[in-house]
Amino acid sequence: MAFTFQINNDVQFQHNQALLDKSASYRPILKETKVKAASIVALERDTQYLEGWGVKQIAPIERLSSYELKRDDQIIIDFGDHQVGQFSININAVGSPMDAPLCFKIKFAEMPAELARKSEDYDGWLSKSWIQEETVHLDVLPTTLTLPRRYSFRYAEITVVDTSPKWRAVFSNPVVTATSAVDTATVHQPELADVQLQRIYEVGLKTLADCMQDVFEDGPKRDRRLWIGDLRLQALANYATFKDTDLVKRCLYLFGAMPTTAGRIPANVFTKPTAVPDDTFLFDYSLFFISILADYEAFSSDKTVLNDLYRVAKKQMDLALEQVTSEGKLKLTEENPVFIDWSNDFDKETAGQAIIIYTLKQFITLAELVNDTSLETYTAILRKLNQYAKTQLFDSQSGLFVSGDQREVNVASQVWMTLAHVLDPEQTTVLMQTTVTKLFPITGIATPYMYHHITEALFEAGLKQEAVQLMKDYWGKMVTLGADTYWEAFDPNQPDYSPYGSPILNSYCHAWSCTPVYLINKYLV
Structure with missing residues (x-):
């Protein structure tokens, strides 16, 4: 077991009733x-x-x-x-x-x-x-x-x-x-020549629909709540399929309404019997509030939501930047751990550095839209973060990014540096080609959440053939094993893997695994 419970009973939360009321106004009639x-x-x-x-x-x-x-x-x-x-x-x-x-x-x-x-x-x-x-x-x-x-x-x-x-x-x-909250019959599904990809898409669509309930649930069997990491991927998949912006707004307002008194957004919230923030905090999940808002704005151009929630997004970035040194290095803490993936068998510092670069770029886009006068401060910090990554974390000899004091090489570091576009396009392609050569086949990763990011990084690097093959090897394998919807956890090398001690508690319909519909629509249709 890698992920552990957090108990932070001393944390106090704000409750912005105006934002909670807006969230309630977008509650779907199921x-x-x-x-x-x-x-x-x-x-x-x-x-x-x-x-x-x-x-x-x-x-x-x-x-x-x-x-x-x-x-x-x-x-x-x-x-x-x-x-x-x-x-x-x-x-x-x-x-x-x-x-x-x-x-x-x-x-x-x-x-x-x-x-x-x-x-x-x-x-x-x-x-x-x-x-x-x-x-x-x-x-x-x-x-x-x-x-x-x-x-x-x-x-x-x-x-x-x-x-x-x-x-x-x-x-x-x-x-x-x-x-x-949605009806799959309303979605115009792409007609794919590849029969396997068509089935992969259909199962992803069913997964997304079954997780779209009162909120974007992470899993209808368990935990039945709203997690930021799942929400970010569900929202992207939703824009490619159902285009239900009201449910996205409901979830954004829920998180925006209930930060801690220090301003930090929790990793997840409960909605019944009333809206309650959980006392769990993850460094990357708080930053992904910015991503969700930026992705929503890019899809909808809804300035009302942006104006309502920009200050909340800015606070997440400001809190994260407190962990960045003057030379541009992210310093992680045990009090605010970075998730990246369930597994703790790899060093996550470089992946965390890439995520703050990824989200800071999105934040700067939002800052430009609202004419934030402190914009230049953030662009200067972005330059430092990028420079540190290129000069201190990229190992020119191996052609890969290293992580931690032991200068560990792992897949997550390469993937997130690719998604953050730290290198130029040609270098990024070479980076992922080297990743495939030296770090594939993938081991030690058992979540569709991380497999999504690996697959998207391959697409972003222009390695379409490799991305499609990974999609078939991973999501296609679940279909072959009998999946009607995609699973919370899956290791192709150990199909009965469970992070909980027994697969009987595994969720076999889980939000963060629905993303083939997004990947197929964005990169293949």
């Missing part, structure tokens, strides 16, 4: 769709799929009511595709009068592999309460059971704990009331 189950299935061993588990159809869903279930009987319902919403099902009793309650368990899963794992065996560091499993007692049948919680799933496994020897339980008409 679209609801009644989705009926597709079939009855059974788990089966299949090495083609994730962890060696797939399903086989054993009956059409219309036959569900013919199954009379008693103690320890089990049935798996397949909805045919990933769903996010509220589950309901009709339940009746057959046989003698109902002389005991019905007790059954229902387990929801996004992938068959989740059903193959026993919930009671979980011993990870995240709360086991995230496991999508319920135990239900019903005293009177027939009834229509509508579970109060929202679930993220494709499969529903029902296991009868007990009825009585005198009667059996019959289930019928399983339905999910699926929700999303």
Whole structure:
């Protein structure tokens, strides 16, 4: 486990009610769709799929009511595709009068592999309460059971704990009331000659739609909240597809309304029952507020939002620049760690230096739009940051950027220096060519978040063929393993990898993995 909990109980937050009211005004009315189950299935061993588990159809869903279930009987319902919403099902009793309650368990899963794992065996560091499993007692049948919680799933496994020897339980008409802020039918999907890329795009679009709820959630299964890192990538994917600017504005105002009293934006916020900022802070995530605002402004030219939030963005840059030395070197601190990726097995200093350059360039663009009189101060600092990166962090002998006291060479440093365009275009192409030659195949990275940045850096460096191949090797591999939506974590060399101690808590529909729709639209269409 690399990412750790932060507990900062002494931090105090501001609450700008005017900005909170603006955020509330952009709250979406969620679209609801009644989705009926597709079939009855059974788990089966299949090495083609994730962890060696797939399903086989054993009956059409219309036959569900013919199954009379008693103690320890089990049935798996397949909805045919990933769903996010509220589950309901009709339940009746057959046989003698109902002389005991019905007790059954229902387990929801996004992938068959989740059903193959026993919930009671979980011993990870995240709360086991995230496991999508319920135990239900019903005293009177027939009834229509509508579970109060929202679930993220494709499969529903029902296991009868007990009825009585005198009667059996019959289930019928399983339905999910699926929700999303958007409708995939409104998106004009590109017609790609490459069938694999077409499927990669379709799964990315479904991932994005299922994560667009009351806010841009990071994952509808878990954590169900708004994270800045996910939001930045979701917003870019949204501009290429749904073009829902209201949801972006809602999220920007939420973050802008609730900084700390020192002005720092938290890494994530909760929205229920009321808007609450989390006490988690990440150096790069705070800076990415600037990116989200700049990307939104570039897409919409909405000066109202810019004027409302420019001061908040400026504060993030000013706080970050306090960690920059007079010679232009970024000094990271344990109190405000840089994320980059879950893994802490590589040095992140140079990637952090590149991110502050990347976001400072975007901030300067915003400063020009609002005629900030202190603009020259920021351009001067940018020159120092760039100069330090070129003279102190770039190793001309290896042709790569180094990081930390040990002058470590890693993929993240090259990728973020490429995205920040620290070198000129020709040098950038050579940098990524050298990265591919010396640092590929990629190891030690298990998040679509970092794979997105690697792929985009290849595109930005003009290495289109290599970028497309990486997209196919990574997102395409998830599709091959059975993905209906893209996953929170995936290591092609270790498909059952989990940062939490068990894949049963992995999110198999996660926001930061949706970006093939953005990459394909920007670089291939």
